[in-house]
Every structure is written in C-alpha cells, then in structure tokens.
Amino acid sequence: MLTHQNASPVAPKRVVVVGAGGFVGSTILKELADAGVPTLGLTRREVDLLASSGADALKAALKPDDAVVFVSAVAPAKNAAQMMTNLRMAEAACVALAAAPPAHLLYISSDAVYVDDANPVTEKSAVAPSTTHGMMHAARELMFRSEYRGPFAALRPTLIYGARDPHSGYGPNRFRRQAAKGEPITIFGEGEERRDHIAIEDVARLARLILFHRSSGALNAVTGISTSFHDIANIVAAQFTPHAEVKSVPRPGPRPHLLHRFFDIADCYRAFPDFHFEPLADGLARVHRETRVQ
C-alpha cells in the first residue's frame, strides 16, 4: 500500500535514474523527460557501483531535492554469485544515499519477492521469495528501507513486455522473436499457466505517478488480468502473415505445482484511481507495430 506525501501530483525538481541504460531505466527516463521533468540518467559508465569509487561517484551526483530511481541490476540473479553482485551494488548505493540523502527514493523491485502460494497476490502477501532473484530484490528493498530515512517506495513489476526488451524470457518477447524469424512459437506443455503481463510503458507511468506523489510503501506493477501463455502465443501468432505456428514442446522440468498467478490490484485503484492499464491484446498489437517500424 502506498502513502502519498503529495496528495496532488507535483513534479520533482530532478529525478536521478540509477541504471538508466537498461530496458526499464531508459523507459522511465523517457517517461519523465516527456513529462518535462529534469532528469539525470546514470549508467555504469558514469557510476560503476561495483568499483571501489562507486559509492563516492553516486554521492557526488546527488542533490538534496532529487528523487532517485534505483533500477540498476545484473538481472536476472540466477545464482548466489549474481545475487551477491547485486547486493554489493545496493550496498554501495546505500552508502551514497545515507551520506547524501535525496528527497525521495523509488526502487524498482520484482513480484518475485512474494511467497509462491499467495493467491491472489497483493501488496500484503508474505515476502518470502523462493528464488535467488526474488531474494535479491527482497534484500535490496530491506537494505534501502534500513539505510535511507526518507520516503521510500518499492515498485514490484510482474512480467514485463516491450518492443525494446533485450531479454528473451518465456513469454511475449520470445514468442514475437520466434515468429519474426519464421520459427514456430514454442509453448511448454499446453501453455496453460496464466500470468500477468504488463507493458513497460505502464511500469514507467506508475513510476512517474509514484515520483510525482512522493509516495512511500509498496505497489505491485501488475494489470490484475492473468492470461495463459497459450493465449498469448496465439495472439502473437495471429499478428504475422501467414500466422505463425504455435507448437507445444515438452516442459523443461516438472509441471509447476501452482500453475497460475493472479493479482488483486485494489491497492492500485486506491493509490491511483484514474490510472488505466493498457489491455494486453492492445499492448501486444502496439509492440508488433513498433518492432516492424524498427
């Protein structure tokens, strides 16, 4: 649940995006720039949080009335080493944020922080991750909450799709790329797992709203509608001429115990009553158009 410091939206003086070179960070940067907000995008080139000078470099970049979006990560954190790398980055950021505290901090986390059997997932669901990736985000949230004393918000996106997503994880992005190459779209088993997918632009818009309201607390970046991989594959397949083939392949592992994941987004309705998510079919059609232009 979010608590707004600004009941009415007020543009921050400046927003510093740490991790501005990535898919999520760059989209948030663009969203803010489009809204006329002064921004400073930091990539590893400007501030390497794994270098010994990382904390000092970030500290030097910060002003007291900045809002900071921390989205820098080596993702996904699939093993202990990658998890620890990410925690070291957050440790350096905590040193900088404690020494030069900004006016507001937004951390882009993940819905992987929640316990697997929460249903429907809400912001009140237990934070009990079952993966190193989820534990990394949960630990980073805790680190920032402990070390930074100002208003702190965690935005927890679910599966994100977008035209410029560099990852090809199982889902819309991989399906689109398979079809574009003339290959069959492959789904595991019958693709019956239902998941929530959110457009990157909606994640960026939520981030902007949190920054403008100087909110604290947690919010899931989810649409509240879960769709099966089978249905998503067929939506993507129908965007190509001729339609791409959708092919079932054996699951790489056992069928998951909990097949589906649903979210209750009442907290989002409360926090941002007039925010509207882009429906998945519309978003996938838009992404298809954008990738063809590219």
Place this chain on the structure above:
Amino acid sequence: MSERPTIGYAGMTHLGLCSSIAAASKGFATVGFDADAALIGRLEAGQLPVVEPGLDDLLRDNRSRIGFSADAKRLTQCDVIYVAPDVPTDDAGRSDLSSLDRLLDHVLAHSRPDTVVVVLSQVPPGFTRARQRAERLLYYQVETLVFGRAVERATLPERFIVGCPDPAAPLPEAFDTFLKAFGCPILPMRFESAELTKISINCCLVASVSVANTLAALCEKIGADWSEIVPALKLDRRIGPHSYLAPGLGLAGGNLERDLATVLRFSEEHGTEAGVIASFVANSAHRKDWALRTLHEAVLAEASDATIAVLGLAYKENTHSVKNSPSLALIRQLGPWRLKVFDPVVPASAAPHPAAAGAKSALEAVENADALAIMTPWPQFRELSCAAIARAMRGKLVLDPYRVLDGAAAHKAGLDCRTLGVS
C-alpha cells in the same frame, strides 16, 4: 424479594437504550441513566438517537415504567444495574475500555451495596474478574445486540449467558427474578468463559460468512449461483436454517472485527495457533474491495468522467450506523468521479468524497449515472422499478451485491447487474 426489582441501565447507548426499554416492556420499573443531560432531555421528550424497527412503539407503550435521568442519585433506587456504555474501537479493532471503567466506578460509587452490578458491554476475557471488589456483587452478562434487530433480540433473547464469581452459587434474587421474566434458558458460568462465549459466538458467525464469501467468489467465476446452494446448506442439520450464509462486502459494524482482533491478541500473548482467524480478517479485507474492483473493471477503466450513483451509506439496513460501512469504504476511493448518493437515514454529508451530491430520492440519485452501486440493502430499495432505473441512468452497470433488485426484471430492463455469488 417480594416485589419486582427495579432495573437500572447506565449508559444510554444503542445497547443500553434498547435493553432498558426491553426491561420496561417486561413490566419492570426501569431507570435509564446517562451523564449527558442533553441526551437525557431528548430521551425524556421521546426522541431516540438510534434507528431500530419497533423501538419507538415499544418506548411509547412502556413509557410509564421507564424514567431517564442524568442524576446518578436515581441509581440508588435500582436493585440491578446494567453498565452498558459503547466501548469504542480503533481501526485495528482494539477496544478502549477507559470510558467503561469510569462509568463502572461511577455506578459502584452511587449504588447501594446490595445492588447487583452487571457489566453488559463487550469486554475481553479477564476484564470482570480483575474488577471484583469486596462486598460488592459484580457480574457480567453477554449482550447479543444485532443492529437493525435490537428490539427482537432484547425482548426475545435465545438465552442469557452470565459470568459469575461462583457459577455453582445461585444468582442474587433480584437478578434471577429479572432474568427469569424473559422465559429463556439462563447459563451461569465463570467470568472468563462468559467473556469468551461472546467472542466464540462471533467467531462462529464470521466463519460462516467467510465460507459464504469464499465460495460465492468462486460461484462468480464458474457459472454457479450461491443463492441456489444456500437452501441446501440450511436444510443440513449440522449447518442449520439460521446460519449466516449470505455473502457480504466484508465485516462491518465494529463488533465482529473487535472480537477477531481480541482472539489474535490473546493467541499471540499465549502462543496458541490462530491462523484461521487471520484468514477471516484477510477474507473480509479482500471482499470489502469487491465493489471497487467491479466498478473499475466494468466502467472506470475506460471512463475518466463517469458519474456514479450510490444508494445506501449505512453499514447495513435499518440502522444509522456507518462504522466500517462498505459504502463509505467504496466512496472514499471514488474521488476523481462525480458522485450522487442517497440513504433513507444517513445524510449525504457522511459520504467521504470531495463533491458528493445528496439526492432526495433513490431515483433522483441514479439520474444520468453511468454506474449504480446499491451498497446497503434497505427494504425500500427493493421497491425500485428496474425499468425506471434503466430509463433514468445513462449507463447500464448496476452493482447489486445483496440482490436487492429482481435479477430477471433487471435483465429485461437491459441493466448489467452484478451480484455477489453469481456469475
């Protein structure tokens, strides 16, 4: 005791007032005491501060036997005094017992040593024993007030549950005479048992409602209709014809929430497992958002300038109370939209909205509305014509969680009616 005892009630709250009028209706001379002289003045003039079906008539019919007073000296006339102030709760359901303690001290100081003093307010286990005093007769009695049915509950109780210092000892004569006048079973028990009985009753009710909510939500997704299932359950002797199986919009009113909070607090203090109670709380919170979710999914997701009509502000029908009202909880989240409200009793000013417009009638409220939410099942809303609603509204969506409207008539009128427990 040869004469009928005089019964006193300290605290002219919903509970104290309804109970005192019920005592008078059984033929007992009754004193209603409250330190609030202005309130007593209104009561003396026959103006009741609560809405309860039948209460005004009951008072009028028994006016000669009941006296209201702000003078504590009147309590010396009483053989039995019930102490019945409201015990306020915070948002987490925790009780503030300080006003009860003050009133109890006041009553003990202004009553005869042989007067039986009975705590009637809802208290946590351990409260009454901790306040026992030498040479005084202090008891606890479970109240089973139901808002909107208070007269029936007070005049025709199912049983009396009495917390006693010694359950094996007979009750004091005056107290016994009074209770027996109601002709129902009397169950004396130790204080802690009686205090926990009240909580146990409410936990059982919440369990039934939580089951109804959980399965009604499933009905909404799989093509079932919970209203078809309920009669089958009520004919099962293990469940029963009076079981609480109507799905709702989460717990409201304050008392049930207080008892769940008390069980959670005690279980934490004593290390007992109470996960099911936490689940009841979570289920209630989830169900409370039903109207908000449905409105967003059906209308608000694509309409930035919608007008919403809300019928009903009270937390349930036949009451003026808005404590934890699902209607107010919904309205609180409708800030960006135009809002028109109507409640037969609660004024529009109770709506927590920057620009709520009060209507003089239900039909006036729904005029040109894009969506209608019937948030309190007031009996008069059942008389509304679906065709008239459809003609008056601009949109078609009607949230009718409690099935106030005739579903077939609503469908025929072209309304898109959403009801708890049905797909």
